[in-house]
Amino acid sequence: MSTDSGHTHSSMTRGERVRAAARTLRTPRTASWVANETDASVKTAQKYLEQLVEDNVLRKIEQGDQTLYCVDQLMATYREVATLQREHDREELTTSLESMRTQITEWKTSYNVETPGELRASIADLDDPDEIETRREIASKWEHFADRIPIVRAALNEYDWAAERDALPV
């Protein structure tokens, strides 16, 4: 069994490790939990977590006598919308949106279901392991597309307005 050497970790400072780890916090965690995970001191973890709160990357939640941190999903989504607007033209976003929608329509028709949950539920009646695996994988992909579609649509909705705001001053 391999062990964690930690050797190359030195190429990333403790602060950078805390910052990278903090961006994956789906569940609210304390500074001491983050410190333990990143081999940083609680003081160092707290310093960087607080900076990320100020930068609107993390949200701070007071729960009883504990302070917890997690990713600010609303701000993360806004940033992602802006990134899509900046990195892709309208046609690319539209093509991608249409392709995800078409794919979902095809799955609905092929499996005669309306939601990925229904597709997962249909697995219970099957014996063929390959078909079970195919449906499980499609349900996961469908759920992922359902997450992505509103973000891409949001990027398209205000595309011109965003492009105008993003223009460099001449």
Place this chain on the structure above:
Amino acid sequence: MGLPGTTDSSVYQGLKDVLQRYPVVTTVTYKPDSIIRESLRAQIDPNLIVPPTGPQSPTFDIEWRFVENEPYYRIHYADSNTGFNCGWHRDDDHPELGPVHFQYHDPLRDEQHYECARFKKTVPTEILWAALDRLFEHRIPTLTGEL
């Protein structure tokens, strides 16, 4: 088998950050593209790994999914120059080896191997750091060294 669960592309921001800072990594991109974001792919400089390989850049793929808060992941290296590939997988493919296993396949030596593996940390970025260190400092030099 594919990974169970659903992709949470927000986790990829931190993982991308780690990959971009790792010395042998040249570029990091989303797959199938940066709009859909199902997984991450890093291109590896073939001259910077030990032993060197080439001329094509090996790839390092990362996929992270969740069933509620339970993580499932695949961290996989593949060298198209030699066909060698290996990685750490947390999935349901080898329950006899525990939640995480390491596997490699080396067509040149006709070897295929699976073993149980473990990471001390649970946060995705620290698991990735540990996997990168193990891969480039230990696994590749040992498994693909002198025949």
